[in-house]
Amino acid sequence: MTEVVLKVEDLAASYRKNTALYDVNLEVEAGSLTGIVGPNGAGKSTLLKTVLNLHPALTGKVEYFGKSFKKAKKRIGYVPQRGSVDWDFPTDALDVVTMGLYGQIGWLKRPSKSHREKAAEALEKMGMTAYAKRQISELSGGQQQRVFLARALVQDADLYFMDEPLAGVDAATERAIMNILKELKSSGKTVMVVHHDLQTVEDYFDHVLLLDRKVISHGLTEEVFTKQNIGKTYGGNMRWMGDES
Template sequence: MATPILQVENLSASYRKNTVLHDINFEVNAGSLTGIVGPNGAGKSTLLKTILNLHPSLTGSVKFFGLPFIKAKKRIGYVPQRGSVDWDFPTDALDVVTMGLYGQIGWLRRPSRLHKERAYEALDKMGMADYANRQISQLSGGQQQRVFLARALVQDADFYFMDEPLAGVDAATERAIMTILKELKAIGKTVMVVHHDLQTVEDYFDHVLLLNRTVIKHGRTEQIFTRENIANTYGGNMRWMGEEKRHAVHSIE
């Protein structure tokens, strides 16, 4: 049986005095592509931030590769929500991607030509090489998201966490991002993605974690992504789309 590379036990977290996450327990094995799904306010972004030591926990423990986050962080990449970034900061796309290498370069050292080449290659992989010297404020939302993903890719991490990478992007960018995520999985990387579109869960993810302040269900998508489990997660009456997408949700009333 595979040894989990992420173990979350009895994790709880709050904002001010409001408990946002309660008694979170799950494990993740290497080489999986997991969608984190739940209603607004379910704690999806907070879960990522708490796991990654960006938000304090009230209780519980998190281990990566059997180690606390601080000892494993060089093997972990994170793509926060695009809206949390100051895109008016005066820098270009290549510099943003190069920042993903600062853990290797050191914050007080200048990037070498090799570092710049690696950053350029990551941009090229995301179809953004022609925009390497473009100010990030001049990029569209989809282009900004591609740059953000390139910054994560250049780290060559073993485990990637992404918070709504497909939110507000055009169809071409969504396809490009999912192609990259599936390629990462194919070479043994592990990816967890906060995702909002229930209609694409079955096509995009081999595992799903249904969350509403606690883990409702977690496991292989074909086993977990069912009408009953989703109704339990969202707590409402569901309207379902055609048989070709048996578990796709049309709307939540």
């Protein structure tokens, strides 16, 4: 039986007085690569932040590997939206990736040579070795995203959450990121990705979560990513991708 790495029951969240999520129930199995898809304002980023204790839940229960977030957090990696990061902070790419190891290093201790070697390996995996000493403010959007993904990789988590890692990147970076995500899945890791491009869902993800403040459907992409479910998710006013224009 496949392990359930994330279980969410009756989750609800709001911003000010506006309901962002309600009645969210789902189970995510180990070794899956899931695209989280829905219209603007559907609560996709809020879902990630709420299950990660970065935004308060109104109701609900979240378990990781059968445990609380506090007990499981060392097994969890997170890549927020690039736009939420202060890229003017004076630090270089290698230091940003090394920060992903602070859970192992300890905040008041200096990284060892082996820690820096791990960070350098993660940068190399993302094709960013030549930019290790480059200030992050000098990097392009795609390069910044590669650095941030390397920061998550170096944590060697079992479950990764990624908030639109493909937004605003060039085609080469998109391919590089998806190759890494598929490698993570192949090695038994579980990855959940907020994604906005419906055209690539079937190529990129083996599972899909259709969300519009509540779960519309969740499961294998070939079963869930249907014209009917997409219509429910986007209000029924969206032309199906395969239709003639």
